[in-house]
Amino acid sequence: MASPSPFDVIAVVPPGLEEPAAAELAALGASAVRPLRRAVALRADPATFYRLHLQARLPFRFLRQLARFPCHGREDLYEGVQRAADWERWLPPQLSFRVEASGSAGGLNHSHYSALQVKNALVDLQRHLWGKRSSVDLDDPDVVLHLHLSPGRPGGAGPEAVLSLDGGGASLHRRGYRAAMGLAPLKENLAAGLIAHTGWDGRVPLADPFCGSGTLLIEAACRALGRAPGLERDFSLERWPDFDAALWTQERSVAVALARHTLADGQPLAPIVGMEREANVLAMARTNAAAAGVADWIDLQQGDCRDFRPPDAPGVLVCNPPYGDRLGADDDLEALYGDLGRMLKQRCGGWTLWLLSGNPALTGALRMKASRRVPVSNGGIDCRWLRYDIR
Numbered sequence: 001m002a003s004p005s006p007f008d009v010i011a012v013v014p015p016g017l018e019e020p021a022a023a024e025l026a027a028l029g030a031s032a033v034r035p036l037r038r039a040v041a042l043r044a045d046p047a048t049f050y051r052l053h054l055q056a057r058l059p060f061r062f063l064r065q066l067a068r069f070p071c072h073g074r075e076d077l078y079e080g081v082q083r084a085a086d087w088e089r090w091l092p093p094q095l096s097f098r099v100e101a102s103g104s105a106g107g108l109n110h111s112h113y114s115a116l117q118v119k120n121a122l123v124d125l126q127r128h129l130w131g132k133r134s135s136v137d138l139d140d141p142d143v144v145l146h147l148h149l150s151p152g153r154p155g156g157a158g159p160e161a162v163l164s165l166d167g168g169g170a171s172l173h174r175r176g177y178r179a180a181m182g183l184a185p186l187k188e189n190l191a192a193g194l195i196a197h198t199g200w201d202g203r204v205p206l207a208d209p210f211c212g213s214g215t216l217l218i219e220a221a222c223r224a225l226g227r228a229p230g231l232e233r234d235f236s237l238e239r240w241p242d243f244d245a246a247l248w249t250q251e252r253s254v255a256v257a258l259a260r261h262t263l264a265d266g267q268p269l270a271p272i273v274g275m276e277r278e279a280n281v282l283a284m285a286r287t288n289a290a291a292a293g294v295a296d297w298i299d300l301q302q303g304d305c306r307d308f309r310p311p312d313a314p315g316v317l318v319c320n321p322p323y324g325d326r327l328g329a330d331d332d333l334e335a336l337y338g339d340l341g342r343m344l345k346q347r348c349g350g351w352t353l354w355l356l357s358g359n360p361a362l363t364g365a366l367r368m369k370a371s372r373r374v375p376v377s378n379g380g381i382d383c384r385w386l387r388y389d390i391r
């Protein structure tokens with residue numbers, strides 16, 4: 001049997017994670033992988049597309065392209081959408097749907113209006129074909145469509161529309177292990193991407209002295225121990241008319257079989273330690289680590305970061321301390337960062353620190369010089385993932 005042909009896919013990723021995401025997706029078998037802004041373009045056959053949903057840690061979503069067409073305005077959009085796919089197959093009226101839109105082209109500047117235009121084109125076509133239409137379901141639709149409009153460039157490509165299917169439905173940062181969240185938690189995919197930037201491979205200790213609900217450590221442990229992120233959730237693609245249940249089961253079994261109690265080469269995972277001042281937040285970290293199946297590998301302690309004592313061998317420190325926007329007052333925080341800098345220099349010589357900073361004034365109080373600065377965005381806040389080599 002000929003293998004099913006690959007299709008074009010866009011992985012939507014957090015800004016700043018394009019490069020590690022491209023590396024992750026290529027390693028999972030995607031071809032023609034190309035980092036873009038906040039996205040990675042790739043090609044995938046159905047098996048690879050399923051594998052990406054089950055195993056990729058960094059993307060928010062995968063958009064499978066149905067059609068790309070010139071779009072100079074509402075009429076082009078309406079007609080282009082009706083021609084974009086074999087809708088008799090993809091959207092019979094018993095399936096519900098939702099349309100999301102981004103970008104602008106040909107005077108279509110309001111995403112809400114553009115999405116409405118797509119919806120109208122589809123329900124008009126359905127009425128024509130079947131005399132009835134799908135219902136729109138914003139919360140849990142069978143099919144999630146995504147429209148991206150691009151205005152084109154002077155002398156280059158003209159305005160264009162790309163219509164895609166969202167394979168996840170709900171954002172892939174939701175793995176399903178995190179019922180409990182502290183204040184200002186990191187999204188799981190951002191945490192996984194920050195860990196990927198550090199290059200930590202599980203062979204040296206990892207510590208987070210401001211661990212909150214534990215997201216950085218849990219994502220790190222899951223990656224080191226081969227726990228696939230997509231095994232505890234549903235995906236929209238499971239409801240698509242071309243869903244291949246046998247292929248999905250096969251890819252799911254492969255993903256399940258990756259889970260280990262050691263690193264891939266059988267070596268033990270190095271110690272992972274977290275510290276958090278608030279007892280109730282630490283309890284959330286424990287609950288989450290247990291739900292993710294990695295509680296046995298993460299030592300979670302209650303305490304103040306000033307009293308933090310790292311494991312013996314030098315390793316990697318990661319942290320997302322409060323930075324004033326959502327927690328605490330700036331004065332206290334300056335003192336906290338000053339104390340953190342002193343603690344690190346006294347006790348963590350030889351370690352590498354990666355700190356997520358949303359406030360340069362505070363990181364100045366560390367009195368240390370960053371050797372790398374990766375711009376990232378945390379919930380819309382412009383941040384830097386800063387690397388310090390502690391002497």
Ligand SMILES: C[S@@+](CC[C@H](N)C(=O)[O-])C[C@H]1O[C@@H](n2cnc3c(N)ncnc32)[C@H](O)[C@@H]1O
Nearest residue numbers: 185186210212213214215276277304305320322
């Ligand atoms: C921005 S949150 C970390 C969120 C975490 N990355 C997550 O995803 O849940 C900062 C955490 O540091 C804790 N914290 C604040 N001051 C601290 C201190 N002096 N020692 C230890 N933890 C502290 C707060 O209680 C909060 O949970």
